[in-house]
Amino acid sequence: MTDQRFNPLAADKRWQKRWAESRVFEADDASSKPRSYVLEMFPYPSGRIHMGHVRNYTMGDVLARFRRMQGFEVLHPMGWDAFGMPAENAAMEKKVHPGEWTRANIASMRSQLKTLGFAFDWSRELATCDPEYYGQEQALFIDLFEGGLVYRKESAVNWDPVDMTVLANEQVIDGKGWRSGAQVEKRKLSQWFLKITDFAEDLLAGLGDLKGWPEKVRLMQENWIGKSQGLQFHFPLAEAQGDIASVEVFSTRPDTIFGASFVALAADHPLTQTLAGQNEALAAFAEQCKAGGTTAAELETMEKKGFDTGLTVTHPLDPDWQLPVYVANFVLMDYGTGAVFGVPAHDQRDLDFARKYDLPVKRVVSDGEETAADYASNEAYTGPGKIVNSAFLDGMTVEAAQQTVIDRAQSEGWGKAQTTWRLRDWGVSRQRYWGTPIPIIHCDDCGPVPVPKEQLPVVLPEDIDFETPGNPLERHATWKHIDCPKCSKAARRETDTLDTFVDSSWYFLRFASQPDDRPFDPEVVKQWLPVTQYIGGVEHAILHLLYARFWTRALASIGKLDFAEPFESLFTQGMVTHETYKHGDGSWLSPDEVEKNGADWAVISDGSPVTTGRVEKMSKSKKNVVDPDPIIEQYGADAVRFFMLSDSPPERDLPWSEAGIEGSWRFVQRLWRLFIAVTDSSDEGEDKTLRRKLHQTVAGVAADIEALSFNKAVAKVFELVNLIEKSQPSGDRTAAIKSLARIVAPMVPHIAEEAWALFGENDLVANASWPKVDESLLVDDEVTIAIQVRGKLRDTITVAKGSNKEHLEELALASEKVQRSLDGAEIKKVIVVPDRLVNIVI
């Protein structure tokens, strides 16, 4: 006798074991089937999986299982983005080695993921902290180095002057170091860069072909790359300073050149440094500009400060016009030429600066009304218009004036048209231990020399200490000392490690192919790549995805790959959120510390009142985190998976709720009641309505899963289940229930396997094919048509599908309700949309 209740505790484990033993989800490189590579962004092994992971991997799993049922050879791997700062923090706080901590986390997260029954090919599992992985990454880095795509230059980092260490942006809180509390400074270090800007044009152009990517991500990347065309030109200095005779600037608005009122230099501009040598006040100001961190948000919101150097430059179009030269804290040496000219009337930042230092503000673009040179507003005008107060440019449009100025600059030889990019080269040096060692040896005579490939991997030393802040590799007694591979003299290893974004820029290649002796086999990679569907958080929309696109192109450019785009389709999922709870004293409370008391919430322990706050992203600080483990244990993997797919569209946030998971649990039990009833149910008799609904559901759910609209797929499953429950026993009903097991198999695979076995099938439902659709059953033969009068619904009629316009108009006008509504008014027009509606215009 079959259990009346589905027991996930036993069933989940049983089927997970069966799947593992039969190795059904291991991808076959030699398969002759069409390929599908389904990939979710691999997790950072923080210690425990969270609901966001559960949601992400459930979505990918549904697609992977569905594609298998549709006859694809599916690659659906899992691994660990295992390098990064949290491991070093743990080392400092808990006195545990970062590697040990990371590996323990991986072990526990792996077993957590396994309880959810994901169809992963675990045979391909990798962790980026394995020497087998990062050693191959070092080989790729050397390839890029030899391909001329790697170089070294000075770049600013956040420096904590007390701890004497480099800080990540995340470690800078309100401009202060998170541990020391000291005011953070910018400090220049010599660092390794990858030439992503060489690919700027190509990365931009490639976006156009990424049809499977969300429009918003493509737009964000486009803006990030930030192609702008403008004029690069020089302002001659009234008096040359040493060997510097002019200031080179770049502007995207050369049309406003007659509105210029000052030139501003970066604090670390060569001219600033020359002048600071003779001017103590300026030197002090330049020093002051080092205060603060390096983030864009910080730089752009800080108070704009300047220092008048006393120098002047000559306007290129008017030899009698002298402009003052300032040093300003908002001008960055890293962007453009490290110097700008300010046009206060048409740039907000310049306007703020001009008002502060009492500089002229001259209107040169008219908004269509005001044309006077005098500009009174404190809001810059950045819109389109006609040029005014600008000599030979007057009356031109902004675009025409830009071209005119560029042409003139080029013919007169003081400037040239220039394309610049917002995108900067990728700085990959990190002054940290827990990352991939950069495989370079510094030799006094030979310069930077790559580690010979046969000496790879350059392995991280195990004996390190985190007692002192800073990079343990730098302090290690012996590790960095090595002889130069070229000249054999004493030399030093590079002690910086690679940005973890490098690790995640090629893991999808290593999943596809992982030979021992090289990063990947291009022939095998070619079978799987590009990734058919990539799924992950929208927070990766720019950096990770752009870096991965770059890395793929870079490898292609040196002949290691023969495709440019790694991800054919991309889906960015929403976050899992939860209501927040606050105690009277202002402290946050976790969901398991509170209970609902009538309409109000109270603390369980002492009954004191609780205010409920906004529904927001689960975070430790707000304490609104729900740990998946106990939930899976209580309700089973299928209920949790089903909840993750229900209700909220996958790209939007999903509010976690106890009631929601209860509902999913009840649904799983509803399915079970249908499944167990099949064994003693009828094979006789027809039910055309149900059969039609079944086929519509099979087709509809398939389309929804394909589009990753899981919430819609779930709604269609509900409709089918509702109808089956209401239907009388029949052959069609029995068939519908049997098909239902396959329809829900990608979503709730454990109960589906259980049902499949119950139906007497010997093979796994994981190996079953998706039900066939009878196309003729997809269309109804009757349709309900709306009848509107002046766009307002007045009646509905049911007619045969495909009824002609004249007939529909006749029926509409015959309607009593329509006549009442018309009330004898004159009919001007009748709009008839067949199978849809009739609209009577009066």
Add this chain to the structure above:
RNA sequence: GCGGACGUGGCGAAAUGGUAGACGCAGCAGACUUAAAAUCUGCUAUCCGAAAUGGGUGUGCGGGUUCGAGUCCCGCCGUCCGCACCA
């Protein structure tokens, strides 16, 4: 500051420019039960109305295009995400 998105019942939402609110949650009423749970049946945007297979209103706010707008366009407001060393 810059860039991007989102905004529909009590809640999550659905809706090729064509009947707004499918489906789920919560709630209410009822059935079953000694009782509870589970399950089943019905109702559930809002206002007017005793009710109606009555009518009005309604998709953040203000305009516009259209026979017809949640959907398209313009301008606001609000919320969230990203900003290059968090992953």
